[in-house]
Amino acid sequence: MQRLPGFRDFYPEPLPAADVWSADARQYIFDKWRNTARRYGFREYDGPPLEPLELFTMKSGDEIVGQLYNFIDKGERAVALRPEMTPTLARMASSAERNYKKPIKWFAIPQLFRYEKQQKGRLREHFQLNADVIGEADVAADAELLALLIDTLRSFGLTKEDFVIRLSSRNAWQEFFSKRCPDETKAYAFYQAVDKLERETPENSAKKFSELGIALDEVTAFIKSGEPTPELQSILQNLGARGLGEFVKIDYGVIRGLAYYTGVVFEAFDVKGEFRAIAGGGRYNNLLKLISEGKVDLPALGFGMGDVVLLELLKARKLLPQFSAACDVFVLIEDETLRGDSLKLIQDLRAAGKCVEYSLTPSKGDKQFKRALELNSVATARIERGASGELSVRVKRLSDRQEQVVSVAEVFDVVEALALRAQS
Amino acid sequence: MQRLPGFRDFYPEPLPAADVWSADARQYIFDKWRNTARRYGFREYDGPPLEPLELFTMKSGDEIVGQLYNFIDKGERAVALRPEMTPTLARMASSAERNYKKPIKWFAIPQLFRYEKQQKGRLREHFQLNADVIGEADVAADAELLALLIDTLRSFGLTKEDFVIRLSSRNAWQEFFSKRCPDETKAYAFYQAVDKLERETPENSAKKFSELGIALDEVTAFIKSGEPTPELQSILQNLGARGLGEFVKIDYGVIRGLAYYTGVVFEAFDVKGEFRAIAGGGRYNNLLKLISEGKVDLPALGFGMGDVVLLELLKARKLLPQFSAACDVFVLIEDETLRGDSLKLIQDLRAAGKCVEYSLTPSKGDKQFKRALELNSVATARIERGASGELSVRVKRLSDRQEQVVSVAEVFDVVEALALRAQS
Numbered sequence: 030m031q032r033l034p035g036f037r038d039f040y041p042e043p044l045p046a047a048d049v050w051s052a053d054a055r056q057y058i059f060d061k062w063r064n065t066a067r068r069y070g071f072r073e074y075d076g077p078p079l080e081p082l083e084l085f086t087m088k089s090g091d092e093i094v095g096q097l098y099n100f101i102d103k104g105e106r107a108v109a110l111r112p113e114m115t116p117t118l119a120r121m122a123s124s125a126e127r128n129y130k131k132p133i134k135w136f137a138i139p140q141l142f143r144y145e146k147q148q149k150g151r152l153r154e155h156f157q158l159n160a161d162v163i164g165e166a167d168v169a170a171d172a173e174l175l176a177l178l179i180d181t182l183r184s185f186g187l188t189k190e191d192f193v194i195r196l197s198s199r200n201a202w203q204e205f206f207s208k209r210c211p212d213e214t215k216a217y218a219f220y221q222a223v224d225k226l227e228r229e230t231p232e233n234s235a236k237k238f239s240e241l242g243i244a245l246d247e248v249t250a251f252i253k254s255g256e257p258t259p260e261l262q263s264i265l266q267n268l269g270a271r272g273l274g275e276f277v278k279i280d281y282g283v284i285r286g287l288a289y290y291t292g293v294v295f296e297a298f299d300v301k302g303e304f305r306a307i308a309g310g311g312r313y314n315n316l317l318k319l320i321s322e323g324k325v326d327l328p329a330l331g332f333g334m335g336d337v338v339l340l341e342l343l344k345a346r347k348l349l350p351q352f353s354a355a356c357d358v359f360v361l362i363e364d365e366t367l368r369g370d371s372l373k374l375i376q377d378l379r380a381a382g383k384c385v386e387y388s389l390t391p392s393k394g395d396k397q398f399k400r401a402l403e404l405n406s407v408a409t410a411r412i413e414r415g416a417s418g419e420l421s422v423r424v425k426r427l428s429d430r431q432e433q434v435v436s437v438a439e440v441f442d443v444v445e446a447l448a449l450r451a452q453s
Numbered sequence: 454m455q456r457l458p459g460f461r462d463f464y465p466e467p468l469p470a471a472d473v474w475s476a477d478a479r480q481y482i483f484d485k486w487r488n489t490a491r492r493y494g495f496r497e498y499d500g501p502p503l504e505p506l507e508l509f510t511m512k513s514g515d516e517i518v519g520q521l522y523n524f525i526d527k528g529e530r531a532v533a534l535r536p537e538m539t540p541t542l543a544r545m546a547s548s549a550e551r552n553y554k555k556p557i558k559w560f561a562i563p564q565l566f567r568y569e570k571q572q573k574g575r576l577r578e579h580f581q582l583n584a585d586v587i588g589e590a591d592v593a594a595d596a597e598l599l600a601l602l603i604d605t606l607r608s609f610g611l612t613k614e615d616f617v618i619r620l621s622s623r624n625a626w627q628e629f630f631s632k633r634c635p636d637e638t639k640a641y642a643f644y645q646a647v648d649k650l651e652r653e654t655p656e657n658s659a660k661k662f663s664e665l666g667i668a669l670d671e672v673t674a675f676i677k678s679g680e681p682t683p684e685l686q687s688i689l690q691n692l693g694a695r696g697l698g699e700f701v702k703i704d705y706g707v708i709r710g711l712a713y714y715t716g717v718v719f720e721a722f723d724v725k726g727e728f729r730a731i732a733g734g735g736r737y738n739n740l741l742k743l744i745s746e747g748k749v750d751l752p753a754l755g756f757g758m759g760d761v762v763l764l765e766l767l768k769a770r771k772l773l774p775q776f777s778a779a780c781d782v783f784v785l786i787e788d789e790t791l792r793g794d795s796l797k798l799i800q801d802l803r804a805a806g807k808c809v810e811y812s813l814t815p816s817k818g819d820k821q822f823k824r825a826l827e828l829n830s831v832a833t834a835r836i837e838r839g840a841s842g843e844l845s846v847r848v849k850r851l852s853d854r855q856e857q858v859v860s861v862a863e864v865f866d867v868v869e870a871l872a873l874r875a876q877s
Binding site: 041043053084127272 | 454455457460461462463464465467469470476477479480491492493494497499500501502503504505507508511522524525526527528530544545549551552553554556559564566578589591593594597600604690691694695696697744745746778780792793794796797800803804806807808809810813814824827828
C-alpha cells in the first residue's frame with residue numbers, strides 16, 4: 030500500500046527514508062510565514078480545498094481543466110481541488126468586503142493541487158503562503174507587499190547574496206505594445222510571448238512577435254533598458270526608505286504567465302539561478318469584478334510562495350536548523366513504588382508547560398537514561414525517598430551532568446532555570 | 454459563485470456573516486492542540502489528503518465508499534479524499550517503524566472529508582486532532598493517551614463540570630459475548646448492536662441480541678454493573694495518580710462503531726449531554742498488520758478530536774477568547790516629508806518583532822488615529838522634526854493616552870515596555 034505519486038508523507042525527524050519529507054521543517058516554514066505576515070498586520074483566512082470547477086475556469090478558461098484534480102461529486106456537481114488560492118480569495122473577499130476596512134490585508138497557507146505530468150521532483154501538491162492586499166490602488170500597497178515578501182525570505186536567514194526580486198510592470202509592457210500594435214485583443218498573446226522568451230528559441234520568439242508587427246530586437250532592447258516607469262520608481266523609493274532597496278531590481282523580462290495581472294508584477298529568484306522561482310505575484314485589479322460578476326470592483330494584488338523551492342534553497346544554503354526530538358525533562362522511574370508519585374510530578378511539570386517524557390513501563394535505569402539522551406532532554410528528574418520516608422527530587426542537567434537534590438515544590442524553579450540556561 | 458455545500462470559509466474576526474467560520478478561532482484551537490501534544494512528547498506528522506481508495510476500503514469494507522469523496526484520477530487510479538487519518542498513519546508507521554524507537558508517539562491535525570447527506574449543521578469536512586501511540590501493548594500507554602486527551606480539553610479551560618470520558622473495553626465485551634455465543638464470527642454484529650443501543654428502540658435491540666442467543670436484560674445489566682476489568686482498573690489507578698481520576702468513568706455503553714478496535718475504547722462527552730461526542734478512540738492492535746499485509750505487527754491506540762463539536766462546546770461555555778485585530782504600534786504619518794523616515798521606523802519595529810500598521814497613503818491625522826483604535830493598537834508612534842531639524846518620536850499609549858517623546862533609538866525600549874504592560 031503506497032501513497033499516490035506526486036504526494037508527500039511528512040515524518041518527524043530524523044527522516045526514515047530519502048523519499049519522505051520533514052514534518053518539522055514544514056512546521057518551521059509555516060511558523061516563519063505566519064509570524065512575518067502577522068508583523069505586517071496581515072490576518073489569516075482559509076477556504077475549502079474543494080471548490081466548484083467553474084471558480085477556476087472562470088478566470089483561466091477551460092484549458093486549465095487538463096491540469097486539475099477535478100471530478101463530478103455524488104451530488105452531480107463539477108468540482109476541483111484548488112490549484113491556486115486567488116480565485117477563492119476573490120470569491121471570499123468580494124462577498125464580505127463591506128464588513129472590512131480597506132485596505133484588507135490577508136494571508137493564507139493553503140495546500141494546492143495540480144495534476145501535472147509525473148517528472149522527477151515534480152509534485153502534484155504543495156503548500157503556499159498567499160498574501161494579498163485588497164482595496165488600495167496606490168503603489169504604496171505594492172511596496173508594502175514587496176517588503177513583506179522580502180522580510181519573509183529574510184526571516185529564514187536568506188540575504189541579498191541569496192535572492193533577488195525581479196520587478197516588472199504589465200503597464201510598461203501595455204504601453205510598449207499599444208505604440209506598436211493597434212489590436213488590443215492581441216495583448217495577451219504578446220505577454221505570453223514575452224513570458225516564454227527565456228525558454229524559447231530566438232527564431233520562434235521572433236516569429237511570434239513579427240505576427241504582431243513587432244521586432245524581437247525592440248523587445249530585447251526594451252528589456253535591456255530597464256528604465257523604471259514612474260510607478261516602479263515610486264516603489265523603489267519606498268523600499269529604499271525601508272532599507273530594502275538592494276533586494277529588488279527592475280527586470281522587464283518578467284511578465285507572469287497568467288492572464289489576470291494588470292499592473293506591477295514580480296518574481297523572486299535565487300541569485301545563483303539554480304532553482305525555479307521562489308515566489309511570484311502582482312496586481313490583479315479586475316479579478317474581483319470578474320469573480321463577483323460585476324458586483325464588487327476593488328483593486329487587489331498578492332503573491333504566492335511555495336514550500337518546495339523554498340525548502341530546496343534553504344537546504345542548499347544550509348539555513349535549515351537541525352530538527353530532532355526535544356524534551357525538557359525526562360523523569361526516571363527506577364523504584365516502581367514511586368511510579369504514582371512520579372506520574373504526579375510528570376503531570377505537574379507538563380501543566381507548567383514543560384515537555385516531559387518517561388518510560389511507560391518498568392525498565393532498567395541505564396536504559397531510561399539512554400532514552401533521555403536520545404530525546405535530547407535538558408534534564409532528568411528522579412524522585413528519591415529519604416530515610417524518614419520524605420520525598421526529594423534529584424535533577425540532573427544532561428549537558429554537564431551537574432546534579433541538584435531539591436524538594437518536590439522546588440523542582441519547577443530548578444527546571445525553569447535549567448531550560449533558560451540550555452537556550453542561551 | 455458560492456462555496457460547495459458542507460464546506461467552510463474561514464474569515465478573520467469580527468465575522469462578516471453568520472454562515473462563515475472564524476479563522477482566528479481555528480488557529481487558537483490548532484495552537485492548543487499542538488502545544489499540549491508537544492508537552493506530552495508527541496511529534497507531528499502528516500500524510501496526503503488524497504489517498505488510494507483501497508487504503509480505506511481495506512479496513513472498513515466497500516460500504517464506506519458511499520460516504521467518501523472518491524473518484525478516478527487522470528491516471529485511472531481510484532482515489533479518495535481521506536475520511537479519517539488512522540489508515541494513513543498505519544500506512545506511514547508500518548513502512549517506517551524500524552527507524553523510530555518505540556513507543557512511537559505521533560500527532561497530526563488533518564482535514565477530513567465525508568460525503569454525508571446534507572443536514573443542518575452536518576458538514577462535509579472538518580479538522581481533527583489525531584494522537585496515537587504505536588508499539589506499546591501495556592495499558593500504561595492507554596493511560597498516557599487518556600491523560601493527553603483530558604489535558605487537551607483542559608487547556609481550553611474546560612473542567613470536570615464540562616466534560617467526562619466514558620471508558621469501556623472491547624475485551625470486557627468480548628468476554629461477555631464468548632460466554633454466551635460460541636460463534637466468534639458474530640462478535641462484530643454484537644458490538645454494533647451494543648453501539649446502537651442508545652439510538653435504537655428496546656424491541657429492535659432485543660431482537661438483534663436474541664438472534665445471537667443473548668437477552669437484552671443481560672446486556673443492560675452488564676452496562677449497569679460498571680465493574681472495571683483489571684486493565685481498566687489499572688488505567689483508573691494511573692490517571693488517579695496524576696490527579697485526573699475524576700475526568701473518567703467506566704461506561705460499557707460505549708463500544709465504538711468501527712470494526713478495528715481491539716481493547717480499551719472511550720469517548721469524551723460534554724457533561725450536560727447537549728452535543729455529539731467531543732472525541733473518541735481506543736486500541737487497534739491488529740490494524741498495522743492488516744495495512745502492511747502482515748509485514749509489521751505492532752499494537753497501537755489513538756484518538757481523534759474534531760474541531761466542530763469542540764468549537765460549539767467552547768462557545769456554549771463562553772470559553773472562547775474575544776478575537777480581533779491586534780496591532781502593537783500604529784505609526785502616524787502626518788507630515789508627508791517624514792514618510793521615508795516613518796517607513797524606516799516601521800521597518801525597524803517590525804524587524805524587532807512588533808506588529809506594525811500605518812496608513813499606506815496620505816490621510817488626515819484624526820482618520821489615522823481612529824484606524825489605530827480600530828486595530829486595537831497598544832500605542833501610536835509619530836516622528837516629529839525639532840526646530841534644529843533633529844528627529845524624535847512621540848509615543849502614545851492608547852489605554853490611557855499617556856505620551857512620551859523619545860529619540861528614534863529609544864523607541865524600541867519604550868514600545869517593549871508598553872507592550873509588556875499591555876499584556877499584564
